[in-house]
Amino acid sequence: xxxxxxxxxxxxxxxxxxxxxxxxxxxxxxxxxxxxxxxxxxxxxxxxxxxxxxxxxxxxxxxxxxxxxxxxxxxxxxxxxxxxxxxxxxxxxxxxxxxxxxxxxxxxxxxxxxxxxxxxxxxxxxxxxxxxxxxxxxxxxxxxxxxxxxxxxxxxxxxxxxxxxxxxxxxxxxxxxxxxxxxxxxxxxxxxxxxxxxxxxxxxxxxxxxxxxxxxxxxxxxxxxxxxxxxxxxxxxxxxxxxxxxxxxxxxxxxxxxxxxxxxxxxxxxxxxxxxxxxxxxxxxxxxxxxxxxxxxxxxxxxxxxxxxxxxxxxxxxxxxxxxxxxxxxxxxx
Numbered sequence: 001x002x003x004x005x006x007x008x009x010x011x012x013x014x015x016x017x018x019x020x021x022x023x024x025x026x027x028x029x030x031x032x033x034x035x036x037x038x039x040x041x042x043x044x045x046x047x048x049x050x051x052x053x054x055x056x057x058x059x060x061x062x063x064x065x066x067x068x069x070x071x072x073x074x075x076x077x078x079x080x081x082x083x084x085x086x087x088x089x090x091x092x093x094x095x096x097x098x099x100x101x102x103x104x105x106x107x108x109x110x111x112x113x114x115x116x117x118x119x120x121x122x123x124x125x126x127x128x129x130x131x132x133x134x135x136x137x138x139x140x141x142x143x144x145x146x147x148x149x150x151x152x153x154x155x156x157x158x159x160x161x162x163x164x165x166x167x168x169x170x171x172x173x174x175x176x177x178x179x180x181x182x183x184x185x186x187x188x189x190x191x192x193x194x195x196x197x198x199x200x201x202x203x204x205x206x207x208x209x210x211x212x213x214x215x216x217x218x219x220x221x222x223x224x225x226x227x228x229x230x231x232x233x234x235x236x237x238x239x240x241x242x243x244x245x246x247x248x249x250x251x252x253x254x255x256x257x258x259x260x261x262x263x264x265x266x267x268x269x270x271x272x273x274x275x276x277x278x279x280x281x282x283x284x285x286x287x288x289x290x291x292x293x294x295x296x297x298x299x300x301x302x303x304x305x306x307x308x309x310x311x312x313x314x315x316x317x318x319x320x321x322x323x324x325x326x327x328x329x330x331x332x333x334x
Contacts, residue, residue, distance in 0.1 A: 104127070104128075105191060106123070106127040106190070106191075106194070109123070109127075109194055109209050110123050110124060110127070110213075112206060112209060113252055113253065113254060114206035114207075114209070114210060114249045114250075114252045114253035114254075114255070115206075115209060115210060115213065115249060115252075116245070116248055116249070116252065119210070119213040119214065119217065119245060120213075122213060122216065122217040122220070123213045123216065123217075126162075126190065126216050127190055129158065131158055131220070133156055133157055133158045133161060134156045134157055135157045135158055136158070156223075159186055160186075161219065161220075161223055162216060162219055162220075163184065163185075163186050163188070164186050165219070167219060167222060167233075167235060167238070168215075168219050170235060171215045171218075171219070171235075171238065171239075171242070172184040172215065174239075175211050175212070175215060178211075178266060178269050178270065179196070179197075179200070179204070179207075179208055179211070179266060180262065180266075181196045181197075181208075182196070190212075193212060194208075194209060194212060196208065197209060200263075201255070201256070201257045201258040201263055202255035202256065202257075203250075203253055203255040203256055203257040203263075203275050204257060204258075204263055204266055205255075206249060206250075206253045206255055207246060207249060207250065207253075207266070207270060207272065209249075210245060210246050210248075210249030210250075211242065211246060213245070214241065214242040214245035214246065215242060218233075218238045218241050218242055219238075221233070222238060243270075243271070246270055246272060247271075247272055250270075250272035250273045250275075251273065253275070255275070256275050256276060256277040256278070257274070257275050257276060257277070258277070259276055259277065287321075289317065289318075289319050289320065289321050290317075290318070290319050291319055292319045294319070295316055295317070295318060295324065296316070296317045296318075297314060297315070297316055298314070298315045298317065299312065299313065299314045299315075300312070300313050309330055310330070310331050311328060311329060311330045311331060312328065312329055312331065313326070313327070313328040313329075314326065314327040314328070
């Protein structure tokens with residue numbers, strides 16, 4: 001394959017030989033020969049082929065101006081940041097340039113490893129307050145009859161259906177008693193309910209979130225069955241479904257529990273896996289000293305990935321373990 005410049009050179013050489021061949025066969029006027037020469041010479045340039053093209057200059061000669069225009073052009077307004085390993089990647093560039101907004105407070109709950117995506121999908125409209133309840137429908141300007149399809153005594157609001165309905169009250173009382181948390185009242189919101197697990201071990205906190213989301217989803221499912229199918233859901237069936245979701249969360253969770261009576265009681269009552277903390281491995285080590293004619297240098301440092309000010313330290317010891325000298329220096333934040 002011939003490069004573009006080679007193709008142009010080859011085409012020019014062929015076309016330049018056309019007048020020579022014609023002059024040996026035909027007799028042309030000088031004016032015709034000049035016009036033909038202009039056309040052949042300018043055939044690759046856009047515009048009038050009868051007019052000579054402008055002067056062509058190399059790009060380097062036009063913009064190679066040292067520390068002036070060209071280098072200023074190369075200095076981008078945005079710069080990429082490297083990761084902790086010093087690697088510049090497209091992901092880091094995107095994180096640097098993208099517009100950042102505050103994330104929702106409930107993301108850390110629905111995106112937990114112990115929470116199945118199915119439960120997270122159910123919980124998203126709940127925590128976003130977009131459930132198709134009477135209060136959400138009335139906010140859109142639609143007039144409806146306020147009546148609970150399960151008890152026929154109150155309006156089907158989100159707070160009543162999920163917290164004050166008799167089935168919901170029974171489930172929340174059992175959940176609070178199981179984890180020994182303060183009882184859930186209508187004045188609570190979903191944030192205060194989920195944050196009750198902050199005082200427990202990571203494993204128990206995951207089980208609490210796995211308890212809250214199934215209670216909500218099963219209450220909503222019971223409400224839909226009563227409203228659209230006219231079927232009342234038994235509390236035994238609801239409890240069984242909640243227990244199944246909690247067992248799934250215990251299998252997905254990678255967190256550990258505290259070795260306390262409280263955690264053991266919750267584990268036994270929920271009938272889930274026991275996940276104790278990994279014990280510390282005790283390993284023996286020997287600190288040897290150098291020979292008489294040598295000096296032992298012990299050094300340490302904090303640099304890459306350190307959140308605080310990084311620094312280095314060195315200790316010099318003799319053959320008896322005595323400290324001869326020390327050295328330390330701060331190298332700032334990296």
